Amino acid sequence: MNRDCYIVEDLLPLYHEGLIQAETTAWLEEHLKSCESCRELSNLSKDPVQKETIRSSVDNDQMFAKINLKLSVYQIIFVALSFFFAMKTSLLNESFGFILTYTILGFVTYFFYQRLIIVVTIAFLPTFIWSLAQSMNETVSILEAISGALFLALIHLLFTIIGSLVAFLLIKFKKEGN
Structure with missing residues (x-):
């Protein structure tokens, strides 16, 4: 994992929400084309995390x-x-x-x-x-x-x-x- 992979890992949540600049998006997508581990991480982070409902015991x-x-x-x-x-x-x-x-x-x-x-x-x-x-x-x-x-x-x-x-x-x- 190189330095770019760490940057991509930090940017992925913002990328999936569409909150990064166009130039950064282009750089990130270019990196995803060339890096298998970052591409897998990107695919995993697309799916929303299932939230469990927490029930309170307090009335x-x-x-x-x-x-x-x-x-x-x-x-x-x-x-x-x-x-x-x-x-x-x-x-x-x-x-x-x-x-x-x-x-x-x-x-x-x-x-x-x-x-x-x-x-x-x-x-x-x-x-x-x-x-x-x-x-x-x-x-x-x-x-x-x-x-x-x-x-x-x-x-x-x-x-x-x-x-x-x-x-x-x-x-x-x-x-x-x-």
Whole structure:
């Protein structure tokens, strides 16, 4: 086998697909006329290789059902935690612990989901609902109750977004480091 035979061997797949230049095709065909071993190799490589179907032992529907169940459980846990944080650490209770807890909630939620809309929903809605419910127990108008609940929920959301921003930057630096 000479050097030309090695070149022909490399070019045969491209030759059979019609992906080489006309000059290269002419040279290759000329070589095939004069070299018996390359001609045999060319004839063998014309036939497509039979592909076997590989069957997976994994039931995809069952696997995705388990994954969706786990994600649903995590979502319920995050929502329950956010309601707990809303009840225990909000400004309504005259506690400033919400600053740390909502920053951590924003960090963990964004790190897990990597979607800001989910972070906003999990942080804003429970606080808004809890604040609105607390305001309804007092003798205030509906408009005052809604505006007060909105104000408190936005303050809590601010610290949640700060935590999300930290998680976003951590994820970005981690990706750039790889």
